[in-house]
Amino acid sequence: METKKILILVSLFVLLVVLVILFFNRGGEEKIKPGPEEVSTELKIEPSEEVEFKKITLFFPSEADSLLHPEEREIVASSSLVKEAKQTVLELLEGSKSGYLSPFPPETRLRELYFTEEGIAYVDFSREIQEKHISGSTAEMATVFSVVNSLTYNFKSIKRVFILIEGGEKETLGGHINLSRPFLPKYDLIAE
Amino acid sequence: MVIDPGHGGLESGAKGKFGTEEKNITLAISHKLKTLIERNLALRVVLTRDKDIDVSLDSRAAIANNNRADVFISIHINGSYRKEARGAETFFLSKDATDEESRRLAYLENNSAEFDEGILRNNEDEIQMILWDMAQTAYLKQSSQLAEFIQRELNFLQGTANRGIKQAPFKVLTGVACPAVLVEVAFISNPDEERKLGTEEFQQTVAQAIYGGLASYLRASAQK
Numbered sequence: 068m069e070t071k072k073i074l075i076l077v078s079l080f081v082l083l084v085v086l087v088i089l090f091f092n093r094g095g096e097e098k099i100k101p102g103p104e105e106v107s108t109e110l111k112i113e114p115s116e117e118v119e120f121k122k123i124t125l126f127f128p129s130e131a132d133s134l135l136h137p138e139e140r141e142i143v144a145s146s147s148l149v150k151e152a153k154q155t156v157l158e159l160l161e162g163s164k165s166g167y168l169s170p171f172p173p174e175t176r177l178r179e180l181y182f183t184e185e186g187i188a189y190v191d192f193s194r195e196i197q198e199k200h201i202s203g204s205t206a207e208m209a210t211v212f213s214v215v216n217s218l219t220y221n222f223k224s225i226k227r228v229f230i231l232i233e234g235g236e237k238e239t240l241g242g243h244i245n246l247s248r249p250f251l252p253k254y255d256l257i258a259e
Numbered sequence: 260m261v262i263d264p265g266h267g268g269l270e271s272g273a274k275g276k277f278g279t280e281e282k283n284i285t286l287a288i289s290h291k292l293k294t295l296i297e298r299n300l301a302l303r304v305v306l307t308r309d310k311d312i313d314v315s316l317d318s319r320a321a322i323a324n325n326n327r328a329d330v331f332i333s334i335h336i337n338g339s340y341r342k343e344a345r346g347a348e349t350f351f352l353s354k355d356a357t358d359e360e361s362r363r364l365a366y367l368e369n370n371s372a373e374f375d376e377g378i379l380r381n382n383e384d385e386i387q388m389i390l391w392d393m394a395q396t397a398y399l400k401q402s403s404q405l406a407e408f409i410q411r412e413l414n415f416l417q418g419t420a421n422r423g424i425k426q427a428p429f430k431v432l433t434g435v436a437c438p439a440v441l442v443e444v445a446f447i448s449n450p451d452e453e454r455k456l457g458t459e460e461f462q463q464t465v466a467q468a469i470y471g472g473l474a475s476y477l478r479a480s481a482q483k
Contacts, residue, residue, distance in 0.1 A: 204348075206273070
């Protein structure tokens, strides 16, 4: 009887250990392969891996004047232009880290970003960028050219930027600035 | 003369902290401006909307073109992320927006001879559409002059000494086939200006300033 009890205990223990191992392995896998939406916001990088960073410049409006102000960030360097450009837009959506204003409704998400051979970047935002926008010409200009200038300034191969909402072309954000064609950068909006 | 009160209907435009809506103020100012022009300049004035209804941006340009307007003035109230932003700004269409269309048009014209009959016909339709879409291109110089005259009056009114005219790719201006400007009267996002915008006197003085700018522009262009 005693040996039977011990056997049962031992096998239960082994089962427990196996379950624990399985559990942690699964958890580990999830950390390694985050969902597509997390990819760029929280890339967990092991210090042993060779990761190169790249400095980029974002443009935000400020309370002080009606211009866009540069703010430097680091993104993970990649051989893929799409990945780098996506990180740039995601950093923009996170808002300024040095006290500038964010020209996006906080709920706005980046849905997709892609390029055409003619150097047009299509940046597809979620509906909130339009539905929750404060509207007004100046506010719309700030939103549009924060994106357009940040992309064209950092990536030479991006010549123009087309802003999409929920996968489609929209007329305006709030009745003013024309979204139905791609934007050239407007560097005269940038503060010295 | 076509005056375009910005927004309307379900599309209320920018909103202030105290609940003021852009569409109502633009309509009030537009009515006052219409009265001033009719009384003093004896010009026929058409509003793109005379009540609180939705009018698409393309229809507004179409109303101007179908009435063979000589001048198009769109009235808006500004909104900014900056609470400090204040004062009036007069815009005309930025050239970037139209350069692109000019290039497309040139391309189509140069290449259309190579197309066969069927494609050519479609192509001509497209050229018509592009022409409509870039109608404002031919009037940019006059539009900038009109903007100058109006901004000068608004600066005088509001003590915003050297604020210049601005350019932006406004959807409503692209298809207008005459000198066209968009006036951002004040910032609804600024609580002080929001309060002012709701008052009859402020609406009247703004209408008078825009009228003054328009009258100077018409005098100047008549002398040429």
